[in-house]
Amino acid sequence: MTTQPRFGRVLTAMITPFAEDGSLDLEGAVELARWLVEQGNDGLVLAGTTGESPTLTQDEQVALVEAVVGAVDVPVVAGAGSNDTRSAVRNTERCAEVGADGILTVTPYYNRPSQAGLVDHFTAVAEASGLPVILYDIPPRSGRKIETGTLLRLADEVETIVGVKDAAGDVAETARLVGAAPEGFEVYSGEDALTLALLAVGAVGTISVATHWATPETVAMFDAFFAGDHEAARQLNRRLIPSYDFESGDLRPNPVPSKAMMKVLGLPGGDCRLPMGPEPDHLQDEARRVLADLGRG
Numbered sequence: 584m585t586t587q588p589r590f591g592r593v594l595t596a597m598i599t600p601f602a603e604d605g606s607l608d609l610e611g612a613v614e615l616a617r618w619l620v621e622q623g624n625d626g627l628v629l630a631g632t633t634g635e636s637p638t639l640t641q642d643e644q645v646a647l648v649e650a651v652v653g654a655v656d657v658p659v660v661a662g663a664g665s666n667d668t669r670s671a672v673r674n675t676e677r678c679a680e681v682g683a684d685g686i687l688t689v690t691p692y693y694n695r696p697s698q699a700g701l702v703d704h705f706t707a708v709a710e711a712s713g714l715p716v717i718l719y720d721i722p723p724r725s726g727r728k729i730e731t732g733t734l735l736r737l738a739d740e741v742e743t744i745v746g747v748k749d750a751a752g753d754v755a756e757t758a759r760l761v762g763a764a765p766e767g768f769e770v771y772s773g774e775d776a777l778t779l780a781l782l783a784v785g786a787v788g789t790i791s792v793a794t795h796w797a798t799p800e801t802v803a804m805f806d807a808f809f810a811g812d813h814e815a816a817r818q819l820n821r822r823l824i825p826s827y828d829f830e831s832g833d834l835r836p837n838p839v840p841s842k843a844m845m846k847v848l849g850l851p852g853g854d855c856r857l858p859m860g861p862e863p864d865h866l867q868d869e870a871r872r873v874l875a876d877l878g879r880g
Contacts, residue, residue, distance in 0.1 A: 591625020611851025664689035761785030
């Protein structure tokens with residue numbers, strides 16, 4: 584496959600920078616967004632899991648999208664989901680009004696709706712704007728899988744639902760989805776450690792955490808894969824494994840490591856808002872080792 588996906592192949596699920604007092608750092612967000620584009624990102628996803636969406640107010644989410652849209656020349660996909668359909672609809676409308684190029688909408692979390700409820704929820708969100716919508720399937724966090732049949736029904740029946748960020752961790756099921764999906768429906772990897780495997784079964788790109796510091800290597804892996812040099816892609820993926828291991832864990836959940844890495848790189852980020860918890864001791868030392876593995880001082 585050589586056709587470029589609608590939002591590009593490599594997108595960073597960007598952290599949300601905060602000031603020392605925990606307030607939203609819009610100037611920092613603009614600086615970081617521009618740096619990520621300079622590194623080679625095709626697009627940016629704001630206010631997703633890595634962007635600490637559960638601790639952002641809707642006003643903060645909209646302000647973040649507006650600031651970054653005005654600062655970069657790549658597609659900006661706005662995380663605008665909620666486990667309350669009315670809130671997700673309003674957030675989607677507001678993000679569209681300030682210039683988002685697309686919407687990422689997460690599976691409603693905690694209340695664990697039925698598949699029929701998911702169809703109604705996602706349809707309502709998709710009808711809230713004319714923007715293309717990527718569904719975010721992340722059952723470890725949401726508590727509910729979007730079943731393949733549900734994804735296919737939405738892809739067939741709702742024109743603006745154009746893809747899925749796949750963080751379900753089931754490559755075989757992703758292969759079934761890709762094989763049955765209508766033309767133009769795009770699968771993005773939402774789990775860095777599985778990106779190469781998902782490309783092998785038909786994913787078109789990644790919405791990545793590790794690209795906060797490893798965009799060039801990720802772009803090179805994609806270029807090699809789509810050029811048919813699968814051995815080079817495997818070697819590049821192997822180099823990225825320490826980055827995948829670093830980006831999250833039980834003692835330092837995403838995005839705590841990414842924010843530690845931003846401090847090492849001298850980029851905006853600040854600390855995570857509670858309840859994510861404090862940065863563990865020596866995490867920045869580990870970040871430096873990850874960079875060293877990539878050949879950087």
